[in-house]
Amino acid sequence: MLIRLLDIVFAFLGLLVGFPLLVILTVIGFFDTGSPIFRQQRVGRNKKPFTLVKFRTMKKDTAHVASHLASSSAITPFGSFLRKTKLDELPQLWNVLCGDMSLVGPRPCLFNQEELIAEREARGVLLARPGITGLAQVNEIDMSTPVLLAETDARMLQSLTLGDYFKYIFMTVAGKGRGDRVR
Template sequence: MYMKVKRVMDIVLSSLGIVILSPVFIVLIIAIKAESKGPVLFKQKRVGIHKKHFDILKFRTMRIDTPKDTPTHLLENPEQYITKVGKFMRKTSLDELPQIFNIFAGQMAVIGPRPALWNQYDLIEERDKYGVNDVPPGLTGWAQINGRDELPIEVKSRLDGEYVKKLSFGMDVKCFFGTIVSVVKSDGVIEGGTGTGVNKELASTKENSSK
């Protein structure tokens, strides 16, 4: 029942977001085009609900000669590919704003596990253990406010599994406001690295888990 209500909320919130944030979209589009050649939007194949693929939308933050379908943390010296505007957008998560259209189209939700790249087979397999691939991916989620890029795959998948297990309006509200705090503080953002650090609480959780 909640999933139906959640979808209605996603439609309402994404519709409002498209209207309210339209001036921000215009400013970012102008900034992107002024700094570098190439399209404004970046499309990338991601894994959606039931492992169905879809094209996620982002504002382009890297040069057009960046290797395709390669996670940033796997690039050698990723900073060389990131534009100045792109670095700002990544730090503030503004590059994720076009995903509002993915949410409106029903490919994503406002809150949910972040969609994996189609070729992140280890992450997809680990998420299968917790039923994470059977819920709509989100713009932000429980793992994002508990470590983001700092989390190794095992911990990230477990946190996503916790979200699925506790999926409710209260959990979504907690993730929503937790995201605002994380974005303001730029928590867990590490260019060129993922799974490189885990805070003591998460490390303890990992040690005490039966997974």
């Protein structure tokens, strides 16, 4: 309950304080791809679908597959900057505010990532809200290793403390972790 309250407060403050930056990145993204906001159905808590919102980092015609299956040639120059700085994740604060996500939790996957969904389901990971960051992200474990990712997510959720919540957020903001690899 406390973590949900912190999620709401930090997401609201992040959107409020970050609003000028969000506007600037949206305008630049419009010139980069013509469609700066990326929306995609993802697996949420209890396998409920939700629409994840991010800044677009790949060309509009890129196939809707997990990042590790997408070609690096699909990433735009501005998209590369957004990924390196993790600014592409900022719009997900809206998902946190709406209750679809938490700041800390397992990264939401696509419904076609059946192996990862099965591994997470077997370990009870899908009972939690997906998150923007977490133990796997700060340790550079991505969706290309579904068993390891599900094990790491489960370990994080079983032992998550308030201190860990702040630690993972701080590590992410400080630049730890790279996000999903692209081939």
